Amino acid sequence: MASQVMTNLDPKSRAAAKGLSDLTIRNLFIIPTIAFLIIFNIFPLLYSLAYSFTDFRASTNAPANFVGLQNYRDLLSDPFIWKNFSITAKYVLISVTGQVLVGFGLAMLLNRSIPAKGLITTLLLLPMMLSMAVVGLFWKLLYDPNFGIINYFLGLDKFEWLADPDVALYAIAIVDIWMWAPFVMLLSLAGLSAVPKHLYEAAEIDRASGIYTFFRITLPLVAPILMIAIIFRTMEAFKTFDLAYVLSSQPTTELIAIRLYKMAFQEWQTGMSSAFAYIVLIMVVAITNIYVKYLNKVKAR
Amino acid sequence: MAGVRTPREILTNRVAIVAVFVALAIMLTPIYWIASTSFKPRNLATTIPPTVVFEPTVSPFVKLFTKRSQLREQPTQEEYDAAPWWEQMVFDGGEKVVRNRRSGEVTMSGYGDRFTNSLIISIVSTVLAVSMGTLTAYGFSRFKVAGEDDWLFFILSTRMLPPVVVAIPMFLMYRVVGLNDTHLGLIILYTAFNLSFAVWIMKGFIDEIPREYEEAALVDGYTRMQAFFKVVLPEALTGMAATAVFCFITAWNEYAFALIMTNRNAQTAPPYIPSQVGSGLPDWTVIAAGTLLFLIPVAIFTFLLRNHLLRGMSFGAIRK
Structure with missing residues (x-):
């Protein structure tokens, strides 16, 4: 290029x-x-x-006072903020792992001749195109402990998906997996279809086992594209706001973006939240940098 | 995979096909449930076991667009008979449609306005983002730009910013210039958001158009501008259409900016629909109806886009 x-x-x-x-x-x-x-x-x-260097509050007319690095110091020494970061890290891990397993699994299943494959692929991709806030909201009904279809089909009696503080984060991650596993599937399919057929044929002649073929041929060749999917989803999961905000108000699901929103637009700590936004910003730019490097690397091939 | 197949391979294949259909059924169940709930009478929306077979009704859609209040006393037979069919449906559900005391006009709910807002804001911001994005993509694709990669990284990085991070200063700035809760305010934000995407995707599409086409046009006496509009643009149309659909869907689905920047006048559907759940027992049939109408444009577009999804989702990095 x-x-x-x-x-x-x-x-x-x-x-x-x-x-x-x-x-x-x-x-x-x-x-x-x-x-x-x-x-x-x-x-x-x-x-x-x-x-971010002031104590400004947008809800009052009081003038902003310069406080230097106080906001940053307060934030970085606030144990609750670290709690938000660890919740976010946990959420990213669960949801991205889930998406990769489900998405890559679906791609492996689809990577063969199947009747109406094009239609099936498009239908599978539908969830990722939908609004996280609007469709996410509807999962409240699906998760309902009394008459939700999830409890009904899984045979769980009145299981509290969203009200139980220990489960809610997983429940949100499940919705995220449902929406975004198709994205990993889409990219994996592109990777799988690019694996030269003769490699598989050679492996077959050598009587290589299925597992050996998978780990030595399939996975290494799909890895770069899969990596793009993983970095992109990590970045997006790190920023998650919509889904968690409409589904739960548990303290155990307070992701960074939600904490930031509350700080800025409910508590009106404008100065403090600006500083917080900068800390988040630096992290996002760092991940973006890695992502773009990878994009260009794959593009160059 | 051609060639002779062992019985074992055939079996694996069959198992895989069954697994694919099971996965498809699971993935589509939530969407099916939205569609099915939006045609249920309210009492069937929350039953155990779940109601699958029922007589469909459009009453959720009637309720979606109208303002209603609880019936204090049953309507008289005359009142009931005089009411149009859709009002009778609301009576049947134990509610009545709120009408203007004087004119008797039906009071509409906020949904219709929010839906229109979503349409206006998404369409205008898409047109702006795609037109500016295509020009910029052409500039980067055909001309020497000092520090090109850095500029492209800068452009992409603006899209990666978390909405809430950008929303804090934008909210304060909009407050100063009076753009909070205006269509223009959201249009600007969505255009900025989609512009970076449009540049990246369109650059890929324009890179693929052979530059010989324009060079031939230049030799024929076209100016560079004419060559761009008469030769390059027609070739780039498919790409522009795909980009536009992606931009539209992104703007249509956007939630965080809309939640923060609007509350009434310019509010779009995504923050409005969750705000209707409130506390207590929500009427899920109405929420489902609102959700379904909101999803239909996206579902149609996804089918139109199906061959470009990969490219769009990977910012143009992966092409088929």
């Missing part, structure tokens, strides 16, 4: 002689987008960086 020959920005080119020069067109096409993103994404972040 990078080695591609680029059009030279020659002001005396034939096209430039008549219309706008290539340089003008390039700037005309690119600068508005960059400007838009700087104004509506970067400038607000600078704005909140400034607030």
